[in-house]
Amino acid sequence: MTDPLARLDAVEAAYPGRGRALGPFDLTVAAGEIVALVGPSGCGKSTALRLLAGLETPSAGEVRRATARGETSVVFQSATLAPWLSARANVALPLVLSGVDHGEAGRRATAALARVGLQGAVNARPAELSGGMAMRASLARALVTHPRLLLLDEPFAALDEITRRALADDVLAIWAEERPAIVFVSHNVEEAVYMAGRVVVMTPGPGRAAGETRVEATAPRPAGFRTSAIFRAAAEAVSDQLARAMGAAA
């Protein structure tokens, strides 16, 4: 086995006045795999993601990453685009902040937007984009640096079912091209099983690992995967783990 791309080693996260939100929690992310973190609200899924991104430091335990700055990208729960910038300028922002010159950054941003199907909206402002389009622009912003580790924090939570399915397929198609490791947080079991090769279930806060399910299927998913026996078996296994984790807490 190759060295993991990122690893959480018995990490804990505590906030003053609110106590422990996460852990102790272990997670190993290998290069090129898709891992889903599933758990109830407040179990520290998003905290785990921020620890992986290096946006927070754990109060105990250790975070190890084999990625350099700029090789990790995050897509947040909402699109979080700057309203005063065009879609292109928003997508170019990570490059501009890393010192790439504006012309080059703009060209790469245009390409990244085209890749998520937004070639017609490069000059649009976020206020002119629908929820799904804004999320695609946000995804393009995360992809523009060609990350080795892509972290998605419930990126489709605010979208309608049809849009979120289309976006899930887009993410898988992009993954098939560049094979970044993807860790994505969800509270939707079906979505997690549809996207991930490995689903990690977390207990209610402070979150710990309650179980893990492997989804043995090719990615991008074949047509009709949602009705296949593999899908149903995996979804059932994850649901069981989730129910047990919730029951143990209650």
Next chain:
Amino acid sequence: MRRFGAVLAPLGLVLLLIIGWEGACRALRVPPYLLPAPSAVALALIQNAGSLTVSAWRTLTMALEALAAAALFAGALALAVSLNRTLGRAVRPLAVALQVTPVVAIAPLFVIWAGVDHPGRAIVALAAIVAFFPIFSGAVRGLSAADPDLERLFDLYGATPGQRLLRLRLPSAVPFIVEGCKVAAGLAVIGAVVAEFVAGSGGAQGLAWRILEAGNRLQTAKMFAAIVTLALMAAGLHVVFQVLERRALIWWRGR
């Protein structure tokens, strides 16, 4: 139809009040020095149109000069405060103290400092003090109002403090600063009028002075004419700033 009503309803009410006022003055034979009829006020407005326009312009320019000065100082101080937390802690109570002290109370001081020959300077300074606070507090709030996830994005890509300020904090603050300026514009007019009342010597010759002068001579209709001019000017300024605010927000978020 609704737009029509939005314009007609207030106009109708004003018309009704004026008719009632005119009728009451005539029926009750109210002495004109106590309460002049609207027709007398209208006549005074026409007869003094020249001097009232000059005075309105004087008050307006003093208020706008004050607004510009306030925006400059408030913006600079808000920026400094947002960059240095200790400075922020030091400045905040002083700014609040300045804001809660009635401008009338400190006006005589400024009149002394500006010198009797330059009442205009004292008026601009006092109006600027009144206009300062909404811009300052708006800018301070705006400079810390950036989307926390966008802040995280800047962390993720190792943004420098300069990049964070220019590409995130300042643009995020724009709507707050614009709103602060709109509120401050109205306050600057109030500040200019109050300050002129206190300065009172007649050197500045704004609308407040016209009101005082007419009052001293018991020319009540002329007083009303100056008050109407002042109200119309302030309302006009309010509308202009409302339009400017809408324009600025459209420019900021693209629609």
